[in-house]
Amino acid sequence: MVDYYGTGKEKVVLVSFGSVLGTIKEVVKKKYKGKVGVLNIRCFRPFPAEDIVQVLSKAKYIAVMEKDISIGSEGILATEIKAASFGKLKGKIQSFVVGLGGRDVTYEMIDNIISLVKKKDNEIKFVGK
Numbered sequence: 021m022v023d024y025y026g027t028g029k030e031k032v033v034l035v036s037f038g039s040v041l042g043t044i045k046e047v048v049k050k051k052y053k054g055k056v057g058v059l060n061i062r063c064f065r066p067f068p069a070e071d072i073v074q075v076l077s078k079a080k081y082i083a084v085m086e087k088d089i090s091i092g093s094e095g096i097l098a099t100e101i102k103a104a105s106f107g108k109l110k111g112k113i114q115s116f117v118v119g120l121g122g123r124d125v126t127y128e129m130i131d132n133i134i135s136l137v138k139k140k141d142n143e144i145k146f147v148g149k
Contacts, residue, residue: 021068024075026057031080032134033111035072035101037061040085040118040125047130056134061097069104076101079111083137085130087119094144112137115144123148 025045026033034044034056041060048056059075061068076082086095093099098115105113116133119125129147136145 021061021063022071022075023060023062024057025060027054028057028075029078030055030057031078032083032137033057033059033076033079033081034083034085034130034133035059035061035076035097036085037064037097038087040087043125043127044085044130047127051131052134064097064100067100067104069100072101073105073108076105076109076111079109081137082109082111082113083116083133084113085116085118085125085133087117087125089117089120098144112142114142117144117146118148120146120148 044058048058084098086097088095090096094115095117102113114137
């Protein structure tokens with residue numbers, strides 16, 4: 021129900037699903053191979069909580085990138101991952117909302133997210149124009 025691109029030892033993991041994954045994988049292949057992993061959530065319901073926690077257990081920084089927002093909260097995938105991993109993961113999980121309204125998700129945006137997830141803040145970030 022999940023696919024992981026990487027060695028499993030990366031300290032930074034980008035988590036997403038859907039159409040944005042192609043761009044994310046291209047950026048990681050070209051610039052961050054061996055440094056950044058990519059977790060693809062292939063099935064949202066039933067939510068693969070155990071699989072996700074297992075894959076993310078060694079990550080220090082987890083950037084959940086999604087093209088949706090739950091008003092007054094964050095993206096639904098980030099909310100589900102945080103709930104499933106509460107007390108089980110040591111890594112920082114941060115939500116990044118990208119591509120709202122059909123906007124393109126660019127290589128520069130993904131580079132920016134990789135930098136931002138390593139910072140100390142934990143607020144939801146809207147990335148894009």
